[in-house]
Amino acid sequence: MGNPETNAVAAAPLRALSVKAQNPEKLFRFLDWLVDDSEGGGFNLGLYGVEGTDYTYDKAMNLIKQSTSYADLYKKGYNNPIRMAFVVDRRWTTQEVRNGIETASKNIIPNAFWKTVPAELDYPDLETKLWAEYFVKIVTGVWTIDKFDEFVQKYNQQGGSQIEKQANEEWKKMKKK
Numbered sequence: 001m002g003n004p005e006t007n008a009v010a011a012a013p014l015r016a017l018s019v020k021a022q023n024p025e026k027l028f029r030f031l032d033w034l035v036d037d038s039e040g041g042g043f044n045l046g047l048y049g050v051e052g053t054d055y056t057y058d059k060a061m062n063l064i065k066q067s068t069s070y071a072d073l074y075k076k077g078y079n080n081p082i083r084m085a086f087v088v089d090r091r092w093t094t095q096e097v098r099n100g101i102e103t104a105s106k107n108i109i110p111n112a113f114w115k116t117v118p119a120e121l122d123y124p125d126l127e128t129k130l131w132a133e134y135f136v137k138i139v140t141g142v143w144t145i146d147k148f149d150e151f152v153q154k155y156n157q158q159g160g161s162q163i164e165k166q167a168n169e170e171w172k173k174m175k176k177k
């Protein structure tokens with residue numbers, strides 16, 4: 001039936017600039033340069049290194065082939081290790097992956113409720129431990145998909161029903177607005 005929409009905030013953490021920063025325009029010029037993939041921009045340099053040395057770019061195929069490992073790029077100071085500017089670049093991947101991304105994008109199930117409810121903070125082990133254990137073991141085939149029902153039961157017993165209750169209450173408030 002589709003793919004769940006990714007939380008844009010969680011996928012690309014927010015950055016903030018203090019109001020006390022000296023010359024913030026310099027930072028903004030740097031960030032603009034860092035995401036500029038035109039000639040003279042810093043996007044390719046910051047992410048892939050030096051063209052012809054660290055990577056090659058096939059313009060006709062719009063495909064980047066990395067020849068230097070990420071570890072070696074980090075050593076050289078490239079590959080934007082702190083991800084100051086988070087831009088997804090698909091030029092490094094195969095056409096099959098690009099087709100898959102395009103198909104998935106057409107079948108996104110949008111999430112209209114990007115909020116955290118207090119109960120999620122009260123029961124942090126539900127995601128970090130319970131969900132992680134069941135997800136990994138089911139996906140890797142250690143457990144069959146039938147174990148998902150057990151996960152739901154444990155999730156609800158260990159605080160998930162409280163999370164669901166609070167989320168439903170918040171959802172109703174949002175819908176009234």
